[in-house]
Amino acid sequence: MTRTPPKDIAHRGAPGPFVAPSRYRNRARIIHDLLPYLAILPTLVTFIVLLGYPLLLLLETSMQKFGLYEIINHVTTWIGLQNYHDVLFQGPAGLPDFLTVLFRTTVFMLVNVSLTIVLGTLVALLLERLNKWVRLVLTAAMVLAWAMPVVTGAVLFQWLFDSKLGVVNWAISSLGIFGDYLNHSWFETGLTTFGVVTVLIVWQAIPFVALSLYAGLLSIPKELPEAARVDGGSERQIFRHITLPALAPLLMMLTFLSVIWDFKVFTQIYAMAQGGPDQQTITLSVYSYIVGIAEQKYGYAAAASVVMMLLLLVVLIPYIRRMIRSLEEQ
Amino acid sequence: MSRSTRRIVLNGLGILASFFFAFPVYWMVNTAFKSQEQFQTYTPIFIPTPTLDNFTRALNQPHFLDYVRNSVFVSVTTVLLALIVGFLAAVTLARVRFRGRRSFLLLVAVAQMAPFEALLIPIFLAIKDWGYNWVPTLIIIYFIFTLPFTIWSLRGFVAGIPVDLEEAAMVDGATRFTAFWRVTLPLLAPGLVATSIFCFITAWNEYLFAYTFMSEQTHYTLPVWLVSFRTFLGTDWGATMAASTLFTLPVLIFFLVVQQRMVGGLTTGAVKG
Amino acid sequence: MRKSKFIPIVFAAMLVASACSSSSASPTAAPATQGPAVTQAPATPAPTPAPATCTTLTVWAMPGSFTDANAAALNTSFEEAHPGCVVNYQIQQWDGIVNKLTTALASNNPPDVMEIGNTQAITFEAAGALADLTSSRAALGGGTSNVSSDPGQLWLASLNDASVYNGKLFAVPFYAGDRILVYRKDLFKKSNIDITTITSKDKLIAAAKKLKADNASVTDFSGLYLPGQNWYALMQMIWDNGGQIATQGADGKWAASLSSPASQKGIQDYIDYYKAGSTGPKDNDEANPPEWTLFNQGKVGMMIANGWEMGLVVAKGGVVTDAAQVGAAKIPSVNDGKTVPVFLGGSVIGIAKNSKNQAAAIDWVAQLSAPAGQNLMVGEGWIPSLKQYAANIPDTPANVTLKIQAAEAAAGSGFTPNATGWAAVEANNPIKAMLTAILTGATVDAAAKAADVKINAVING
Secondary structure, eight states, rough: OTOOOOHHHHTOOOHHHHTTOOHHHHHHHHHHHHHHHHHHHHHIIIIIIHHHHHHHHHHHHTTTTTBBBHHHHHHHOBEEEEEEEHHOOOOOOOOOOOHHHHHHHHHHHHHHHHHHHHHHHHHHHHHHSHHHHHHHHHHHHHHHHSOOOHHHHHHHHHHHOOTTHHHHHHHHHHHSOOOOTTTOOTSSHHHHHHHHHHHHHHHHHHHHHHHHHHHHTTSSSTTTHHHHHTTOHHHHHIIIIIIHHHHHHHHHHHHHHHHHHSSSHHHHHHHHHHSSSSTOOOOHHHHHHIIIIITTTTTHHHHHHHHHHHHHHHHHHHHHHHHHHHHHHH | OOOHHHHHHHHHHHHHHHHHHHHHHHHHHHTTTTTTGSSOSSOOOSSSOOOOOHHHHTTTTTEEEEEHHHHHHHHHHHHHHHHHHHHHHHHHHOOOOOOTHHHHHHHHHHHOOOGGGGGHHHHHHHTTTTTTTTHHHHHHHHHHHHHHHHHHHHHHHHHHOOOHHHHHHHHHOOOOHHIIIIIIIIHHHHHHHHHHHHHHHHHHHOOOOOOOOOEEEEEEEHHHHHHTTETTTOOOOOOOOHHHHHHHHHHHHHHHHHHHHHHHHHHHHHHOO | OHHHHHHHHHHHHHHEEEEEEEEHHHHHHHHHTTTTTTOOOSSSOOOOOOOOOOEEEEEEOOOOOOOOOHHHHHHHHHHHSSOOOOOEEEEEESTTHHHHHHHHHSSOOOOOOEEEEEHHHHHHHHHOOOOOOGGGGTTTOBBBBSSTTTTTBBBHHHHHHHEEEETTOOOOEEEEEEEEEEOOOEHHTTTTTGGGGOOHHHHHHHHHHHHHHTTSSSSOOOEEETTTOOOHHHHHHHTTTTOOOOOOOTOOOOOOOSSSSHHHHHHHHHHHHHHHTTTOTTTTOBBBBBBHHHHHHEEEEEEEEEEEEEHHSSSSSSSSOOOGGGGEEEEEESTTTOOEEOEEEEEHHHEETTTTTTHHHHHHHHHSSSSHHHHHHHHHOOEESHHHHTTTTOOGGGGGGHHHHHHHHHHOOOOOOOOOOHHHHHHHHHHHHHHHHHHTTHHHHHHHHHHHHHHHHHHTT
């Protein structure tokens, strides 16, 4: 480290009483002030140009009658806020209305996020306390679950929960505690279908949360809990006063991400049940798929997703502000 | 509870949890080795009489090697691009107090909320004149997908490394840059690895854009291979499961190779901090 | 120490990346070479089939329609007739095909010829995405009239229906397939049932019950296997009773009619069949679990299945290991001696309206209606698109099932409502939900009326 010649310090423009102000120093200062903006410039360009332009197009198409005919024949038909009106107030007679779907989606999201975060935290705490080999096995198992393609996962869970040939019903029946489950239909009611979808989603989401939190746990200096233990602190107190505060920023971020992901979940629900049975598992994303994409009303679908994004924004902005504040304090 | 009982209980829980996560994966691999009449039976077959037929059919799919090449190219480039751009932004956010920093953080959060599936058609309109059926288009798209998370994640890891370490090195005469390169970057290794696993899985698994925006078999990626066993005649589930098994393998290898470093590096960081 | 180990990894990864990017230089260059590779083919289809000029003709087919050898044969014969023109033959996937076709057709370089599932075709025809082929109808082999029932119309009626929109021809029938009754010959013999005596719904139910009683020792045995949600089989029963899924009014609007008395009779037939001892899941369809797997495991005496499932039910290791154990028959109607009208699934072929090679594209598609093309489809196990060929499938052992399928189709066939919103109906199929509801306790009338409301909400686009 001492190889660096000391004159480098002067080059960095460190202020000193004997360094006369010069054009050279001013320029260095300007560069120094600009440096952070240069560093975030690629990101800014990505978000504002590469992401912003498609978002603008999304907004534009949401105010058009925009379907297969228009996209192929390059026709533009402006219809103002008609699509938004349809999304919000005129849910097609055959489908559940927007508020029902919104409520259902929100409940579904809350259940999934809570399960993911709570169980993920528990698994992270468990990982910290396991011996080396069990830890490696558990971590590898989680990475495998995480890496499984979503579509494969949906098919597998459909098989596992099949009423006759599924391993789950076979295992429950073999246990003998709950009686004969051999013909139990999991996909017969909306609630149990949501149940199976939730197991799939949580199963695939825990690994990411648990591994991130475990990494966070490792970065808490070991001395702190040990000192607390010496002072007679219980495990629960250590968790509340040392571990939890240290993990708070990370937990907030993971919750934020889970909310976004689980609110928008589509593939798992659609691949397993197409919104059935009897439309009971139609969530917002399935709703906009059925009306928007299957029917190729892209303008309608655009309006639906703008509404979804705005809803998320309105709900999450205060949370994001808090999250940013807590990050600053870190 | 004595210390050793506690340890046994905890490790037992760990094994139970491993079982929960691994079982569906095991079922996928198990099915991949089953012959057709074995794969759904009333009494589950846990250890099949293994057959490689499914793997043979999966690998004999035309253009398989094109898919592999495209997938590796797209995923690895996406990871590198996202890490480089995200790293610059993350370090700046964590280490420099500049005007507009909060707004920038807010922008990253909002970008994270963008509805990507819904952007399929808008992105198509944006790229159709130059990027349709062009493999690098996928890299740009996945890069946009993964950048917000990369910045969030890396910022956290950088912020977790005490500035004191760098400053100590600078007192020893290192420039800010050398101090960062020599001291902070190695401690960041686990963070870079953890983040890159996320980016890799995202790019590696993406189907919708890969299938919709490419139009020739030589331009497709592996997720397209995964669904190619569905025909008008129904789906070849055996081959699908064999393909899924092979498809998941690189992620596991990637993880096993880097995990030692990840955990090791993290502990080192903690001790020094 | 660790830091020095990590950095080489980054560099190694970079090397891999750069190696990959250089090796894939050729595919990235491809679009550039394709762009200008188009000559000035006439914008409207040429009525005279003189060899059309082109340099590359892009053809999209779906997996399983052609074997590689048959596809190559078609392409080679086309290339020989069109010197200098190369066929770029691509197989696409079913998952996400509607998005895929939409963007491809809107792109600057759309595929010239593309296979479209017959239930999806209406969407693209109505949107004006496909070339109007009416003036080339005769050249394409379809005869002189677009009206399915006219004698001058040569294609199978259902396929012609899927190809005609607003009186104009926008696609060319490709092939069709339908369902048959697959049964266990050995079990029939054991129970002393003669398949030729099963000529009506009542006789089919009696046979199902007898088979179930005679095989009571087999766990979960179904005399007639039917899952809760096989809505294709249901449609056939509805047609059989004179009902319809939906009817088109004079104003062109569609209205669902599952609750009409005739349709309700068809629904009741389905429930009667199910209750004759099927052990299929009430909440799932024929693919979950795959019915052929159950058949192979000896759990099924008879089932209403696709022709191609005949090949899947026989497999080593199961109970059904020999093709001689399996037979195929026509699906009986409620009316003694008749068969049900069958749902004719299949594909049609469209030519992109924005294609710059329309004349050449027509030449390629015309091959399918030529004798060689028709024989090719028979060889693939599909019902060929021309009525005349479908009625005269050669009597060979390989064609036994196909001949039964073709005979059913000739006796009567039906199709999903050719409405612009039909894809949206199928996206969240209310008919499946209706069946599950009835099987778990709802009345046919109430469930059918509820399904009608849901269909009406989306069927008109």
